[in-house]
Amino acid sequence: xxxxxxxxxxxxxxxxxxxxxxxxxxxxxxxxxxxxxxxxxxxxxxxxxxxxxxxxxxxxxxxxxxxxxxxxxxxxxxxxxxxxxxxxxxxxxxxxxxxxxxxxxxxxxxxxxxxxxxxxxxxxxxxxxxxxxxxxxxxxxxxxxxxxxxxxxxxxxxxxxxxxxxxxxxxxxxxxxxxxxxxxxxxxxxxxxxxxxxxxxxxxxxxxxxxxxxxxxxxxxxxxxxxxxxxxxxxxxxxxxxxxxxxxxxxxxxxxxxxxxxxxxxxxxxxxxxxxxxxxxxxxxxxxxxxxxxxxxxxxxxxxxxxxxxxxxxxxxxxxxxxxxxxxxxxxxxxxxxxxxxxxxxxxxxxxxxxxxxxxxxxxxxxxxxxxxxxxxxxxxxxxxxxxxxxxxxxxxxxxxxxxxxxxxxxxxxxxxxxxxxxxxxxxxxxxxxxxxxxxxxxxxxxxxxxxxxxxxxx
Amino acid sequence: xxxxxxxxxxxxxxxxxxxxxxxxxxxxxxxxxxxxxxxxxxxxxxxxxxxxxxxxxxxxxxxxxxxxxxxxxxxxxxxxxxxxxxxxxxxxxxxxxxxxxxxxxxxxxx
Ligand code: FES
Ligand SMILES: [Fe+2]
Numbered sequence: 001x002x003x004x005x006x007x008x009x010x011x012x013x014x015x016x017x018x019x020x021x022x023x024x025x026x027x028x029x030x031x032x033x034x035x036x037x038x039x040x041x042x043x044x045x046x047x048x049x050x051x052x053x054x055x056x057x058x059x060x061x062x063x064x065x066x067x068x069x070x071x072x073x074x075x076x077x078x079x080x081x082x083x084x085x086x087x088x089x090x091x092x093x094x095x096x097x098x099x100x101x102x103x104x105x106x107x108x109x110x111x112x113x114x115x116x117x118x119x120x121x122x123x124x125x126x127x128x129x130x131x132x133x134x135x136x137x138x139x140x141x142x143x144x145x146x147x148x149x150x151x152x153x154x155x156x157x158x159x160x161x162x163x164x165x166x167x168x169x170x171x172x173x174x175x176x177x178x179x180x181x182x183x184x185x186x187x188x189x190x191x192x193x194x195x196x197x198x199x200x201x202x203x204x205x206x207x208x209x210x211x212x213x214x215x216x217x218x219x220x221x222x223x224x225x226x227x228x229x230x231x232x233x234x235x236x237x238x239x240x241x242x243x244x245x246x247x248x249x250x251x252x253x254x255x256x257x258x259x260x261x262x263x264x265x266x267x268x269x270x271x272x273x274x275x276x277x278x279x280x281x282x283x284x285x286x287x288x289x290x291x292x293x294x295x296x297x298x299x300x301x302x303x304x305x306x307x308x309x310x311x312x313x314x315x316x317x318x319x320x321x322x323x324x325x326x327x328x329x330x331x332x333x334x335x336x337x338x339x340x341x342x343x344x345x346x347x348x349x350x351x352x353x354x355x356x357x358x359x360x361x362x363x364x365x366x367x368x369x370x371x372x373x374x375x376x377x378x379x380x381x382x383x384x385x386x387x388x389x390x391x392x393x394x395x396x397x398x399x400x401x402x403x404x405x406x407x408x409x410x411x412x413x414x415x416x417x418x419x420x421x422x423x424x425x426x427x428x429x430x431x432x433x434x435x436x437x438x439x440x441x442x443x444x445x446x447x448x449x450x451x452x453x454x455x456x457x458x459x
Numbered sequence: 460x461x462x463x464x465x466x467x468x469x470x471x472x473x474x475x476x477x478x479x480x481x482x483x484x485x486x487x488x489x490x491x492x493x494x495x496x497x498x499x500x501x502x503x504x505x506x507x508x509x510x511x512x513x514x515x516x517x518x519x520x521x522x523x524x525x526x527x528x529x530x531x532x533x534x535x536x537x538x539x540x541x542x543x544x545x546x547x548x549x550x551x552x553x554x555x556x557x558x559x560x561x562x563x564x565x566x567x568x569x
Contacts, residue, residue: 232480381461393484395564
């Protein structure tokens with residue numbers, strides 16, 4: 001591997017990214033799913049430079065609240081200071097490398113390393129070492145140089161992001177055209193969203209990209225096979241014409257981020273006839289996932305008419321933020337005939353070349369009535385995440401791909417194919433930006449995930 | 460963090476999925492599982508026909524040709540109810556012993 005001052009460019013056997021990601025035929029070498037060198041490259045150049053999702057501000061509401069969160073295999077302390085500002089610093093003691101915060105979350109005005117007792121503020125600044133008069137931090141370096149290594153923090157719709165690139169693009173630029181779609185989910189009510197508890201965490205024996213190209217890449221195609229039981233059981237029904245449910249819609253890729261706008265009547269029998277309802281009727285009868293009738297008046301304060309129409313008629317139900325975030329704002333019809341929403345977000349955390357963690361948070365709008373929040377939490381736990389009836393099949397599939405990528409012939413000769421496409425076809429009058437693909441969910445957004453991956457890996 | 464929130468309806472759906480479809484891929488083919496239950500303590504409750512039962516469990520799970528077991532241990536806090544001579548589970552709270560579960564999904568019962 002060539003680690004030049006200006007970044008890695010190819011693997012030690014000479015293969016470059018263009019050998020691994022074949023843009024002329026929309027193929028990716030299977031070897032990428034289990035390659036130690038490529039993994040190191042990803043940790044440094046991709047995770048080391050992207051904006052990474054750390055969590056949500058409602059997880060650390062009080063001064064001195066903190067939580068420990070990953071960027072690649074590095075661990076950060078995300079802490080709120082006395083003035084309410086959020087900071088991110090590497091959770092590694094600059095003295096001898098001990099982990100500083102040992103719990104997953106907590107509240108403390110100082111983070112004290114248990115090894116020799118160096119102490120740090122929530123913003124990462126060095127406070128001092130024990131036995132102050134003995135100068136146990138030495139006299140060679142000034143105290144101002146001995147703080148925790150600091151990352152750059154930015155918030156979007158309450159979501160906390162961090163990056164090591166202090167001079168790189170702003171989070172707003174990183175999201176770019178995707179903000180139009182994100183705002184419909186994270187910036188649509190007066191007080192925004194809140195987490196419904198700490199995240200679930202599970203370990204999966206797969207390379208992080210098996211999970212990410214699907215979940216963060218917006219793979220809708222697998223629904224028809226891997227999630228087949230939802231169709232066989234009659235839970236997913238295309239109310240309109242009997243074509244495969246949850247497959248038709250508008251898929252968008254903007255800056256490598258993805259959203260799939262899927263009309264509710266394309267997925268659930270309960271929504272039959274929705275296409276003939278007026279916008280007002282739909283807002284009341286079939287409000288967007290997570291929006292209750294009480295919250296409907298708030299929408300127009302935060303969203304444009306175009307955004308409201310899209311949210312109601314073709315709700316952005318699933319999507320991803322590059323590189324490793326997947327979000328779901330899905331309709332959840334209940335057996336009593338009512339319609340609930342399930343709101344969740346995942347991150348895929350690399351844990352070695354053939355392991356990753358899959359984290360899941362459940363959300364609700366802060367202003368959502370409390371009893372509905374409770375119902376939404378229970379419903380979301382039943383549908384997504386570790387025990388979720390929708391998602392348990394995904395986590396059992398990815399390890400097989402990482403296993404496949406160990407065989408010599410498979411590594412050398414096999415490619416992952418992203419060749420199903422009708423090309424870009426933005427519907428007339430489509431209000432948002434990005435590459436827009438209307439119709440059956442094909443391979444486009446996942447392919448754009450790989451193109452974003454390629455860009456992120458290049459120096 | 461909460462990993463499971465089941466009620467009668469959701470458990471029936473899980474059973475239906477496994478029994479009546481052959482595409483429940485996280486359990487198709489089925490895992491090889493054992494549930495080893497120990498340290499069972501039965502407490503009387505304020506109701507004659509109900510008992511609080513705590514127990515520890517170790518669940519082993521093995522899929523395909525995996526060389527390792529997926530393990531899960533924990534504590535179950537149950538409420539059992541005697542109804543027409545039959546003991547029925549009225550409530551179960553499960554404490555899992557891991558923060559990051561080494562089992563990628565909870566497609567089995569605990
Ligand atoms: S390693 Fe932290 S104080 Fe020594
Ligand atoms: Fe899936």
